Amino acid sequence: MVDILMQIYVFVLAIFVGFELITKVPPTLHTPLMSGSNAISGITIVGALLSAGAEQFTLSTILGLVAIIFATINVVGGFLVTDRMLKMFKKK
C-alpha cells in the first residue's frame, strides 16, 4: 500500500512538472513537441525488455518481444523524425 501511494505521489508531481514545462513551449514548436514527447512515452521499452528477457520462453516472452518491436519503433522513429524537423527551424 505504501508503494502505490509513493507512486501516486511521483505521478502527480511529475504531471505538475509537465504542465510547467509544456506551457513554455511556443506554438511554432508544437509538432516537434508532440513527436518528441511521443518518443519519450516509448519508455515502456524498459518494461518490454524485462518481459522479453525472462529465463523461460513462454507466451509472456513472446508478448515482450512484440512489445520491444513496438516500443523501439516509437522511440527510434520519434526521436529521429523530431530531429529531422528541428533541423529545419532556422532563423535568417
Next chain:
Amino acid sequence: MHVIIELSYLLSSILFIFGIKKLGSPKTARQGNTYSALGMLLAIVVTLFDQHIVTYEWIIIGLVVGGAIGATMAIKVQMTGMPQMVGILNGFGGGASTLVAMSEYYKLMDPTRGFTHQDSVTIALSILIGAVTFTGSFIAFGKLQGFVTGKVVKYPGQHPLNAFLVLIVLAGTIYEVMFPGTEWLMLTLLSASLLLGVLLVLPIGGADMPVAISLLNSYSGLAASATGFVLGNNELIIAGALVGASGIILTLIMCRGMNRSLMNVLLGGWESAGSASTTAGGASDKPQGDVKSVDAQEAAMIFDAASSVVIVPGYGMAVAQAQHAIRDLTNLLEKKGIKVRFAIHPVAGRMPGHMNVLLAEANISYDKLYAMEDINDDFPNTDVALIIGANDVVNPAARHDQSSPIFGMPILNVDYAKTVIINKRSMNAGYAGIDNELFFYPNAFMYFGDAKDAVSKLNNEIKEL
C-alpha cells in the same frame, strides 16, 4: 547494482525534463531532443543489466527489427505526412504498453507468483489505456491518410454502445480483483478496450484531428505511466506523466482555438453547436452580394503596390504542397522591399504546429511566423492579407453572428487588412459547412486555383512586373 540502476533511471528522468525544457526555444530545441534521446538510451542500457534479464536473443531481435522500421519511417516520411506519422507512433507506444501489461499478467499467473489487488487494477488500467491508444491511433492514421472516412460518423445507439463497453471494462476489472488470473476475463477486457478505441475516434471529423491526435498523444503517455504502476517503476511513471501533461495541454489549446469543449469535439462535428442556428437562421442568412475575383496578373499588381503583406496558410496549403512556392513568393516580395509575415491560427492544419513545420521545411525563417494573438492587432496596418487554403479560421461571422455555429471561435482578423486575397479552389464551404461572408466583403478578392499552381503563376507575374 540495483541502486545504480535506480539512480540511472533518475538521471534519465532528469534528462527528459531538461530535454523538454529546451524545447522552449527553437534555438535550443534540437539539443533538447538529443538530451531526451540520451535519457532513453541510458534507460535502455541500464535495464539490460537488470537481474531479471537472463536471455538476450529476443531483445536483440526486437531492437533491431523495431529500430529498422522506426528509422525507415522517420527518414521516408514527408513533412506533409507528419500528422499521420505522429498518429501511428502514438499507436505503437500504446500497443507496447498493453503488451507489457499482458506479459506481466501471464507472468503472475504462474502458481509461484500470484496477484495482489494492486496488480489486478494496474494491469487492467494499463491494458485499457494502451489498447484504446493503439486502435484509436490507427483509426486517426486512417482518417488522415484517407482510407477511413474523414467525415463525422454518427450512428444510432453510439453512446449507449460506448457506455456498455466502458461498463464491461469496469466490471471486468472488479471481477479480476476478486478472482485474479481469470484469463478469458482479461481477454474480454482487452477486446472491449480495443473496440472502444475504434469507436471513440471514428466519429471525429477530419478537421478536428488536431484535438484527436493531441489527446491520443496524452493517452500514450498515460499508458506508459500505467505500465510504470504495473511494474513499480518510477521512471515510467514520470516520463509517462510528462507526456500525458503535454498532450492534455495541446488538447486544451486546440479546443480553445475552436471555442469548443472537448466533449463537443469528441462527440463529433459542429452539429450540436450549430443545430439551433440552422432552424433560427435558415437560408435567408446566406451572405449576399458580389464576389470579385482576380487573375494572377491583377493579383501581382495588388502585391506590387503593397508595403506589408501577411500570409495566412491553412490545410489547403499542405494538401497542395504549396509551401515551396510560397517561400519563392516571400523572397520575391522581400526583394521589392515589402514586409512579409505569416499568421498562424492554432488549429490550422491537421495537428498542432503543422503549418510551422511545413514553412520551416520550405526554409522560411521562424521569426516570420506569428501566432494569432501576436499578429491580430496588426491587420489594420496590413496592405494585403493573402489566405491560402484556410476558410473557417478567417470567417468574420465568428465575431458578430450569434446564429453562426462558429460564433465565438477566435479568428484571424484578416478582413481588417486593406485588401484580402483569398486563394481557394472553389467557393465551397469549409469544414464547419457554412458560407464565409468574407468572400463577399468589398475589400476581398477571390483568386481561384490549386494553391501551388496559383502561387507559382503569381510568382511569374510578379517577376515580369
